[in-house]
Amino acid sequence: MEFQIHNPLDMHIHFRDEEMKDLVAPLTSWTFSGALVMPNLVPPVMNLEDLKAYKKRIEAVTSQDNFTPYMTVFFHEGLTREVLEEIKDYVTTIKLYPAWITTNSEWGVTSILSDTNKKIFADMQDLGIMLSIHGETGDFVMDREANFMPNYELIAKEFPRLKIVMEHITTREAAQTLDKYPNLYATITLQHLEITLDDVAGWALKPHLFCKPIAKRDEDRDALLELALSGHPKVSFGSDSAPHPQHAKECCGCAAGVFTAPIALQVLTEIFEKNEKLENLQKFVSTNAISIYGLTPNTKTIELEKKEFQVPEKYGNVVPYKAGETIAWSIKTIS
């Protein structure tokens, strides 16, 4: 059995920088036509100069493939009208992080709905720049995303022409919020279609399944799966593939992030096939994103075949999702 995906897009990727970028960016550019690259470097991608330099560093290791890195800038109070006008044609979204909520978010916002931020939202709306948000509060870990929903609603209502992407949603509450406002969109990761907190901490503790937002309950996972499998037009695949060196995941106090990039398309195909929804996979991994973000992706066809593949234990010093496990689909050709 074979299946083709055309022009796949990963609308939420972490390439990091330096050696890590050199290792992981080609693992994405190999199978994807493009990916939305998160700006939370240390320090973050704050302006056009940072963006251009980072994009060049990514292109240096992905130019062998037919691949576009779609760039983001880190949301901060210095985003004046002038700065926004300058970056407008170079960014696909601006990414807002609440301060301290995840990896390298210490430069994030402390008061999302401040007057300064609202002025920036208004300017972004005027200029047609999209807003991506890591939507979590600092509350109890299982409540953080659900408790963030009022923020999405307030911004969506006050700025009805601002396109807002609820990044890597993990809850029923987010799935339900999505359709309340026409300007709300969402990305969903691979692992949140599969795992719950039981997989992370129900039996043994599994550092390589620990990410933010943390995986929730069965009913949450099922709500996300329903959105993805139905090809819901406001939902794109965003892997949030987030590499950390093995030691940073397994030592005491493990870093958050699941590394899924090299096996994302294969496992998505497995999930959609198992659920008899293969006809909607193209929407989830490409056409929805093309329409939401207004992209014209590189032409690339991934031919997958239903043939077992054993996931490597490591890519470089990074342990991937399903390391050592056998998955049902393999990549046959990329053209």
Next chain:
Amino acid sequence: MEFQIHNPLDMHIHFRDEEMKDLVAPLTSWTFSGALVMPNLVPPVMNLEDLKAYKKRIEAVTSQDNFTPYMTVFFHEGLTREVLEEIKDYVTTIKLYPAWITTNSEWGVTSILSDTNKKIFADMQDLGIMLSIHGETGDFVMDREANFMPNYELIAKEFPRLKIVMEHITTREAAQTLDKYPNLYATITLQHLEITLDDVAGWALKPHLFCKPIAKRDEDRDALLELALSGHPKVSFGSDSAPHPQHAKECCGCAAGVFTAPIALQVLTEIFEKNEKLENLQKFVSTNAISIYGLTPNTKTIELEKKEFQVPEKYGNVVPYKAGETIAWSIKTIS
């Protein structure tokens, strides 16, 4: 400032066996008059012969202290009336584990309320043998204890003279169930008076705070704290101190268990002092247990002083709770 605790008892301890036992048992016998030793060795303590041999192995490394290991037997279907009569005078409780629910529980019961088990409960009731239970179902990790409550209620109701200890309770639901039946009792650990899931997996993943049952929400922690601080007469301290070698906690797929024994009394004193309930600490760590289990403990007085103590990074190859942190109370003398 100084404070004395008399005849402290730890009503739930894991000594394991061999080198690990040699390391950790003296760390308990040093500060406690006695401790209830869990039977989940590999294979478990199943009968009088196992019990006597294990007790001897414990005494061999604790005899320097004025200390009694109170023994348990692993609940299993072979506990006939004859076996129960034989072990009656040697066990303090029989410990029931649902199969596969925690470390070394694979010999546990698969159907708690089976006819065979009910016959054993009836015999234990007749013979005056207490029943300790690890009360978790195989459901979603945050629901396991709450979902187990109907089992406690059914057993408590059907065997009203059987004393049942809900071990290491972690939820509001368990705290509420406690007073529904006169024959239900509970133990509470040190860590469950302090931590929630946020501490285990809210920010970084913390293997050394991972235990079963997993720490729950603020409102659960607060319910347990209220029981302990009030000196509730049906509640004893049971540390569930559970050592694992460092590598088994920090490698991929970390073992469950928090090692608290060597600092339990100091931290309990800190908690009770901070909450202005020092007058109830003696109940929680000794007199309640004396009355619930009918013990006559060795005479031992622990004199603590309010003087900072830095918790060692390791005891042997075991990383303790609060490793490297400074706690407010120290042990001054033991007599």
